[in-house]
Amino acid sequence: MLRTAAVIAASITVLLATGSTTARPTRILPNDNTHPAGTLASGVLTVTLETRTGTWQPDGEGGKALDSLFAFAEPGKAPSTPGPLIRVPGVRSGRQ
Numbered sequence: 001m002l003r004t005a006a007v008i009a010a011s012i013t014v015l016l017a018t019g020s021t022t023a024r025p026t027r028i029l030p031n032d033n034t035h036p037a038g039t040l041a042s043g044v045l046t047v048t049l050e051t052r053t054g055t056w057q058p059d060g061e062g063g064k065a066l067d068s069l070f071a072f073a074e075p076g077k078a079p080s081t082p083g084p085l086i087r088v089p090g091v092r093s094g095r096q
Contacts, residue, residue, distance in 0.1 A: 028054040028071045028079045037074055037084030047086055052079045 038047030049072045056066045072083035 026052055026054040026079060028056040028069060028081050031080035031082055031084065033082070033085040035085065036087040038086065040089070043089070045086075045088060047084070048075055049073065049084065050075060054079045056081060 037049070038045055040046075051070050052073050053068055054071050056069050056071070057063050058066070071079035071081050073079035074084055077084075
């Protein structure tokens with residue numbers, strides 16, 4: 001008989017807010033995807049994201065700059081590409 005060994009319930013709340021534009025766009029930073037976004041409490045993952053306009057330099061600081069691109073950012077953090085990493089707890093099952 002196959003039974004579920006453990007079930008982890010995860011809810012993701014993603015709030016998107018459009019950031020205000022400024023005279024000088026923010027630099028969009030590269031994201032190495034080593035730090036997860038949001039907070040996990042009592043099995044609920046809460047992620048708040050903003051969209052912002054920025055300048056991206058795909059070849060580094062000495063390379064060509066692409067202006068007025070949209071990127072995701074967590075509040076209080078720089079926008080990044082790819083966007084913030086969202087890790088969701090999985091569901092495990094097994095035989096007993």
